[in-house]
Amino acid sequence: MSDYNEMWKGLGLDIEKHDVLLNALGAIYSDVYMNQECRPNGMGYFDFVMSEVHGLRIKELLEHKEKGGKVVGTFCLYVPDEIILAAGGLSVGLCGGAQFSVPDADAVLPRNLCPLIKSAFGFKISKICPYFEVADFVIGETTCDGKKKVWELLNEHIPTYVMELPQMKRETDRDLWLKEVKAFMEKMEEESGVKITPEVMEEKIKLVNRKREAIQRVFDARKANPVPISGKDALLISQIAFYDDLERFTTKVNELADELEERNKKREGVFDEKRPRILVSGCPMAIPNWKLHSVIEDSGGVVVCEESCVGTRYFSHLVEEERPTVEDKVKAIAERYMRINCSCFSPNEERIDDIIRYVKDYNASGVIHYTLQFCHTYNVEFVRVKEALKKANIPVLEIETDYSEGDVGQLKTRVEAFIEQVL
Numbered sequence: 001m002s003d004y005n006e007m008w009k010g011l012g013l014d015i016e017k018h019d020v021l022l023n024a025l026g027a028i029y030s031d032v033y034m035n036q037e038c039r040p041n042g043m044g045y046f047d048f049v050m051s052e053v054h055g056l057r058i059k060e061l062l063e064h065k066e067k068g069g070k071v072v073g074t075f076c077l078y079v080p081d082e083i084i085l086a087a088g089g090l091s092v093g094l095c096g097g098a099q100f101s102v103p104d105a106d107a108v109l110p111r112n113l114c115p116l117i118k119s120a121f122g123f124k125i126s127k128i129c130p131y132f133e134v135a136d137f138v139i140g141e142t143t144c145d146g147k148k149k150v151w152e153l154l155n156e157h158i159p160t161y162v163m164e165l166p167q168m169k170r171e172t173d174r175d176l177w178l179k180e181v182k183a184f185m186e187k188m189e190e191e192s193g194v195k196i197t198p199e200v201m202e203e204k205i206k207l208v209n210r211k212r213e214a215i216q217r218v219f220d221a222r223k224a225n226p227v228p229i230s231g232k233d234a235l236l237i238s239q240i241a242f243y244d245d246l247e248r249f250t251t252k253v254n255e256l257a258d259e260l261e262e263r264n265k266k267r268e269g270v271f272d273e274k275r276p277r278i279l280v281s282g283c284p285m286a287i288p289n290w291k292l293h294s295v296i297e298d299s300g301g302v303v304v305c306e307e308s309c310v311g312t313r314y315f316s317h318l319v320e321e322e323r324p325t326v327e328d329k330v331k332a333i334a335e336r337y338m339r340i341n342c343s344c345f346s347p348n349e350e351r352i353d354d355i356i357r358y359v360k361d362y363n364a365s366g367v368i369h370y371t372l373q374f375c376h377t378y379n380v381e382f383v384r385v386k387e388a389l390k391k392a393n394i395p396v397l398e399i400e401t402d403y404s405e406g407d408v409g410q411l412k413t414r415v416e417a418f419i420e421q422v423l
């Protein structure tokens with residue numbers, strides 16, 4: 001990675017701090033990922049992507065910029081990738097998943113704020129994330145209160161365009177959302193100097209749809225018992241989906257899905273088939289947040305599905321492909337994105353239905369609900385989730401945590417007890 005020193009310097013990174021971050025990340029990755037047994041061979045590609053996390057992909061993004069394309073940072077599933085791509089841009093997910101950048105953010109932001117927001121903001125102000133530095137601008141959204149106020153502060157460091165996301169799903173809200181998606185398209189056209197045509201839009205819609213289908217195949221393979229891939233590995237794929245080259249990623253995920261389907265035919269699994277199967281539901285987990293999955297899989301369980309933005313919420317539902325004009329296509333995009341069931345919406349019954357359906361589809365023995373500290377929407381929504389799961393006789397454990405390692409011992413004790421209970 002030291003070959004990239006000049007590139008990082010050119011981006012203005014704090015090289016000393018960045019070195020510490022990369023060394024720590026390498027050590028955590030090797031500890032969490034490289035000791036797993038019976039991993040599918042197809043994970044080799046994702047190990048490679050991680051080994052190059054601040055290297056090759058950044059080089060590719062810079063090359064894209066040299067050719068005149070834009071790089072756009074995003075923080076939420078509601079920002080439509082199809083439009084960024086149709087305007088000749090590339091998107092990178094900038095959600096922060098590391099404790100490393102939280103202390104710098106704490107010096108500016110209130111302490112009682114979700115660690116995902118603090119981590120992302122900390123990465124920018126401490127100049128240790130090359131993805132932030134390579135981005136021409138970023139797109140925020142009015143999802144939760146913490147995020148929408150942080151965009152005002154982030155805008156002082158990087159141009160931040162904010163999409164207004166309605167918080168209900170009535171007809172008037174859908175109309176507002178459609179207008180927002182149109183305005184976003186105009187913004188992308190203006191920034192990139194590219195007029196979006198129906199042909200290019202259709203091509204990009206199809207590419208993103210194929211990517212979502214590839215991840216769906218991996219998730220479908222996880223429905224088998226024994227499960228052919230660990231939850232940690234599946235989580236990694238969902239996390240890498242936010243920044244890797246779209247077509248290469250889709251090819252590699254499909255190759256992995258072929259391998260997993262073969263494994264299922266031979267009943268080859270990564271764990272004993274008696275392991276309790278856990279559905280994880282709740283807040284997103286950005287790289288390198290592998291904390292809960294590690295605790296679960298080190299405690300004798302296996303994660304078989306994530307009802308999460310790094311999981312089903314990312315790939316469920318496709319954009320309708322056969323619509324004639326750009327206007328119709330934008331409508332199809334707006335419709336697809338309004339089907340994501342995030343807790344920032346009220347009411348959000350569909351998410352509860354999703355969780356119960358996934359428990360059945362993935363044959364899960366129980367649900368671990370994951371809330372990041374100070375995430376009020378997922379935290380409060382858990383009250384309804386718990387009631388519904390109780391009614392359906394599905395065991396559930398609530399975990400509320402941050403990115404620090406301080407509570408890992410306590411989490412292990414609670415998760416082990418839950419796994420005993422559902423065994």
Ligand code: SF4
Pocket residue numbers: 075076077078143144283284309340342343344
């Ligand atoms: S949890 Fe909601 S607000 Fe956060 S990234 Fe996902 S969709 Fe966006």
Ligand code: SF4
Pocket residue numbers: 114115116117143144145146147283284344372374375376377378
């Ligand atoms: S996890 Fe919750 S509080 Fe944090 S950014 Fe997402 S919605 Fe907001």
